[in-house]
Amino acid sequence: MRPPWRCVLNASLSARFAAALPSGSDYVTLRFVEERAEILTCRNGVVQPPSTSLDRGAMITVYEAGGLGYAATSDLSASGIRQAIERARSWARQGAGAMVFDSRELPRPSPKGSWSAPAIEPWATQPISARLDRVARAEAALRIDPRIVESSASVLAIDTHSLLLTSTGGEVEQRASHLSPELEVYAHQDGLTQRRTLGGLRGTSQQGGAEVLTRFGFDQGSQRIALEAIALLEAPECPTDILDVILAPDQMMLQIHESIGHPLELDRILGDERNYAGTSFVTPEMFGTYRYGSELLNISFDPTHPNEYASYGWDDDGAPAERVLLIERGILKRPLGGHISQHRSGLPGVANSRACAWNRPPIDRMANLNLEPGSHSLQELIRQVERGVFLETNASWSIDDSRNKFQFSCEFGREIVDGELGRVVRNPSYRGISATFWRSLAGVGDRDTLQTLGTPYCGKGEPNQAVRVGHASPACLFRQVDVFGGAA
């Protein structure tokens, strides 16, 4: 049931917004966002002081005289909203005739509705002592050997509530709970340190409550992670050679994110990000014909995916969420662009105009970007490999500003010889070029190999914005990859 004060807040915001609407503007929106976060951590046997946050404010956007301006404020009083509207109007007027587009030609969405992703087991309703006990137990289970020199367990919980109001009568309310568990150990021996985690950069993030911990095996995962860290201390370096590679879902998420997601962002293709996040090797004329990958590659943009970390009902410009195939049987179909980028480019897009918080304007973001499952079990993929490596969990990432030349490292590797998994190898890395790498995709795992993952840390934009993204992927097999290990 919705708490009564929320309704009061929505009604009072709507009333203040309506009262402050100017007569000279073409289109005005107010996007209210409230985000409550909590992080609980236990490190080396010591419960760390709990930390919470309540971030709340509103972003006003104004279309006027062909310009577009915004103003964000944490003052939600009637005068605060009125002043923000006036500031946004002033910027819109200054931009009139001097912007990269004419706002009079932009669509003016008027969405209505509500959407929510409630937690099955709300995390915050459990007593803090019980939540801390659970985190502390997981951390204690990491300390199984004197060679474990650093250990930590933590849970990041975020609840969001947003309200989008438009001067055309649109009103959309959305709520979601998000949970990100993490386990991390450092094992050390004779000057060598190895790190192992549950999901890399909080890669085990989903929407939901305490049930997310169960889905990712937070309570049982510690011993495996610690044992694997110790095994890495004893392991040989990953071989350096041209090898077949099977990437586990917790490395596939990074591979999809960096070498498909970012290059398909339409604002990058339009040049907005060239001073910071970078440009793209993808150009507008490629859509519809360009072979991005092998026939096995199918990539969907899906903000409707249940439990995935970046699901929503509408994007932050009011476009309704919809699942869309961006790459179908290897052919590039559609970019990741919200309605402003679609208007600027003349290309179709998706509902991906998103802001990280109330204090930043929406830009083209990934949300949930998924690789569709195939038909092979993991064993069947492994059996197809004569000489190769199976790589798990991203440890390091680097890619050029056109999102083409990449080099990624993983936490954990296993050799594959004659269709069988072999010994553990440490410091596995591989490099390639996006434009050709996906064409070497030779096998896609089935639904049993698929994991729905996500991370809170996708950075982009000026001013900078870090947003939540989701990536669901099966394990995948790539042929003839440039693989190497660390310096001995």
Add this chain to the structure above:
Amino acid sequence: MSWQDLFSHLADDLGDDLGSDEGFTLVLDAENSSFVRFNHGKIRQPGDVRQGAVTLRWILGRRHASARLSLSGLAESDRATLRAARDRLRGIVQELPEDPHLLLNTHPRSTRSIDEADLPPPERITAQICQAAEGLDLVGILATGTLHRAFANHLGQRNAFSSAAALFDWSLVAGGDKAVKLSYGGTHFSFDELRGRMAKGLEQLAALQREPHTIPPGRYRAYLAPAAVEELLGLLSWDAFSCRAQRAGSSPLGRLVAGKEHLDPRVHLLEDTAGGIGPDVQGDGFLKPDAVPLITNGRHAGCLISPRSAAEYGLEHNGADARESPASLSMAGGELDAEQALQALGTGVWISNLWYLNHSDRNAGRITGMTRFATFWVQEGQIVAPLSVMRFEDRIYDLLGEALEGITRQRDLIPSASTYEARSTDSVRVPGLLLRGLTFTL
């Protein structure tokens, strides 16, 4: 009411209602900023952000918890919000175990640094940029306005820092991924200076418009301009100098710390708070020393020790924030005149900017990254052509060790352009580096 006055009001209010064994720290992070984004020489996204937040840590003996809260800027409303948060924290800390690593500042020292610089209004700077950008493919961001930081605790300590600053960070694009990256800003903003920097950028832009040159992977002489060195040291700033990381063996400079490796004896790095542009108080209210040596004569000289690490490892803290990353990293200059760098390079690669650096083998100190923007192939001290982007892979011990041929005498103060959540007050002061060899792999 100004953010600083509001903060003082809130801190005083908290101090009026303290129980036995209770205490608090309160940190302000606020700004009134204008952000104007440009693309293709035109405005892309202009706007204002008015935001303020406090982080309240409530302490009961050795138990404590914290809450970060948005401020509306309205005194009564914010006082009620903060009191409600305090009451919640009072309940939470009762359920917590004692924290063995809590270290509080018991010697309050109040400070005040309010820079009332008179910046031009953002609309005027924007108009000037649009004028200067006419006919150019300019992309970038103007961030301008006033930043406010403050600290207070139950012992009456009050530290206030406000700074009005503008930073214009932009690229002049020659086509594709070839561009000249420029930046100008500070507590004053001169349109003459802006035009001067734009003109200098245009000179480099002309060279970028030549047919790009490609080179096969291999080892080449290279010059890293200060902005590229900033990227290199930026990677190390993640955790290389952190006491906690060094103790856990996860610092990428672990072998330097252990004395198994050393850098060129001309390499000196320090956390130079006195030479930086940020506040001199860390988040627990401890004053930062003017400087903390990190690498001296190419050898490990110290690390950044937060109060929490100090309590954990039985050390003296040195004013580091909880993240134990440098906020004002400074690298000493050398003998090479920057004007002679091109001549000294002879034949090799001139790198204005690096990009997306990361560790490829932390134990070995091996790093990778890309060249970006204006990178040129140079022959006999003359720029020949722009170079297509290349990936490098080297050990930091080699780059700043045997491969280091020269360090420029001149150094650039580079303010951070980071605006994640809020505008940064970090900066670095770095020279250019001439390298005997940089290994390109892709």
